[in-house]
Amino acid sequence: MNDGWRALDDFLRTDPRDVGCAEAVEMLHIYAELVAAGEPAEQRYPGIAAHLRACGPCGEDFEGLLAAIRGGAG
Amino acid sequence: MVLVKCMVNESPGTATRLDPESAEWLEALAGTGRVQEAALARLHALLVRIARGEVRRRGPRLRITGPELDDLACQAAADALLAITGKIRQFRGESRFTTWAYRFVILEVSVKIGQHFWRYPTVPLDAEDWGRLPDRFGFDPARQAEWRDLLAALHRAVDTQLSPRQRQVFVAIVLNHVPLDTLVIELGSSRGAIYKMMFDARRKLRAALAANGYMGQDTAESS
Numbered sequence: 001m002n003d004g005w006r007a008l009d010d011f012l013r014t015d016p017r018d019v020g021c022a023e024a025v026e027m028l029h030i031y032a033e034l035v036a037a038g039e040p041a042e043q044r045y046p047g048i049a050a051h052l053r054a055c056g057p058c059g060e061d062f063e064g065l066l067a068a069i070r071g072g073a074g
Numbered sequence: 075m076v077l078v079k080c081m082v083n084e085s086p087g088t089a090t091r092l093d094p095e096s097a098e099w100l101e102a103l104a105g106t107g108r109v110q111e112a113a114l115a116r117l118h119a120l121l122v123r124i125a126r127g128e129v130r131r132r133g134p135r136l137r138i139t140g141p142e143l144d145d146l147a148c149q150a151a152a153d154a155l156l157a158i159t160g161k162i163r164q165f166r167g168e169s170r171f172t173t174w175a176y177r178f179v180i181l182e183v184s185v186k187i188g189q190h191f192w193r194y195p196t197v198p199l200d201a202e203d204w205g206r207l208p209d210r211f212g213f214d215p216a217r218q219a220e221w222r223d224l225l226a227a228l229h230r231a232v233d234t235q236l237s238p239r240q241r242q243v244f245v246a247i248v249l250n251h252v253p254l255d256t257l258v259i260e261l262g263s264s265r266g267a268i269y270k271m272m273f274d275a276r277r278k279l280r281a282a283l284a285a286n287g288y289m290g291q292d293t294a295e296s297s
Contacts, residue, residue, distance in 0.1 A: 004213030
């Protein structure tokens, strides 16, 4: 499968565990802290993990929050 | 700052098992006079720092630079401070206070970027150039013979399987690269509603392509 096929295949893939934006955003600080601590966040919250993989904006917010935590700005 | 001061006069209610730093934040923010003002100033400075870091992180992909980017960060920090002080009673100690607070400013950065591209769109929201589709997914032009039929089938499925609203959202996001948070403003909707619309559209499109032998059924749930 070349890159285009793979990208399209990924784009059209939907995960029934996906919790959607509202729940993912509500839990984002908890999830990000688990990830930052090296805890198995994906196993604990598979629906949030599925959403963050598929939703560009929520995934971007997650990456930003993770960077903020890891940056030690507190 | 006076408005903010009024909004944090109530004590946070349900925080449990707080780490010492979070407890200190809550106590100071719920305090009065100089203690509270100092905590608000410290929190604001922290939010500005996080917002600036976040716009710098996203900056290279945004084509926004210099003072405009910094202004965006400062607006995000100011609005986040208002949101945090207004919702501080909702903090339940499930994370550190600062992590909870950072979430607000990161989300505000997204909102401000969405607003920026709504005010200064790089592509008309209703433009429809299907010639962009191969590049959108990274198909190699030199191997057009391999993917031409697939993308023609995708275009047909978009036209025949999606509702008008789903089609509008697909064209804006996929063909025109309109940020989802910009589309939220344009359509007067929410991120969750637009995402759900695209989620359903993606399922329909995969089913159509699978029915015609172009793609396998969705197996994401087992991955």
